[in-house]
Amino acid sequence: MKRILASIFVLGSLFSAPAFAAGDTPSFENGPVWDYGEVKTADGHFDDYMEWLSTKWKAQEEALKKAGVLLDYKVLLVMDPRKDEPDILLAQEFKNMAEYDTPVAKQYALQAQIAGSLAKSSQEQAARGSIRTVMGDIIVREAILK
Numbered sequence: 001m002k003r004i005l006a007s008i009f010v011l012g013s014l015f016s017a018p019a020f021a022a023g024d025t026p027s028f029e030n031g032p033v034w035d036y037g038e039v040k041t042a043d044g045h046f047d048d049y050m051e052w053l054s055t056k057w058k059a060q061e062e063a064l065k066k067a068g069v070l071l072d073y074k075v076l077l078v079m080d081p082r083k084d085e086p087d088i089l090l091a092q093e094f095k096n097m098a099e100y101d102t103p104v105a106k107q108y109a110l111q112a113q114i115a116g117s118l119a120k121s122s123q124e125q126a127a128r129g130s131i132r133t134v135m136g137d138i139i140v141r142e143a144i145l146k
Helices: 002-022 046-066 104-115 118-128
Strands: 028-041 072-077 088-094 132-145
Touching: 028 046, 046 072, 046 088, 046 104, 046 118, 104 118
Parallel strands: none
Antiparallel strands: 028 088, 028 132, 072 088
16 A cells, blocks of 8 residues: 555656646747748749739738738748648738737728728739639747747
8 A cells, every 4th residue: 555655656746846847937928920821823923923022912011010910021932842832931920819810890991001992902812813822821829938
């Protein structure tokens, strides 16, 4: 019986030791939220899409920064993408999840200020479909280590 109690004590000590070692506070804090849009350009249209990014998309992102929606944005190029992988990542940095979750009415109002009517924006987006494919979206939260 003593042996069983000793084993239970040792096992209990092993499981509780990390909690005591770490203290009562977490080792990280929630950081900004990043949204990565994954884009694959059509063969022969990489430069066309980069031109659009450097003009209209950049103007849109700058307007969103000015409006306080975004902290930052980046265009990341994937080195040697494999088949069915994106060759461009469009990164947007938001202060937190609440800022990321902008109400739809506010999104539409900002979009109207930046790009004009919804119909015009939809037509332009459809036209870009011939030079790129939006493959997906990844939302991540940065962990700021203490």
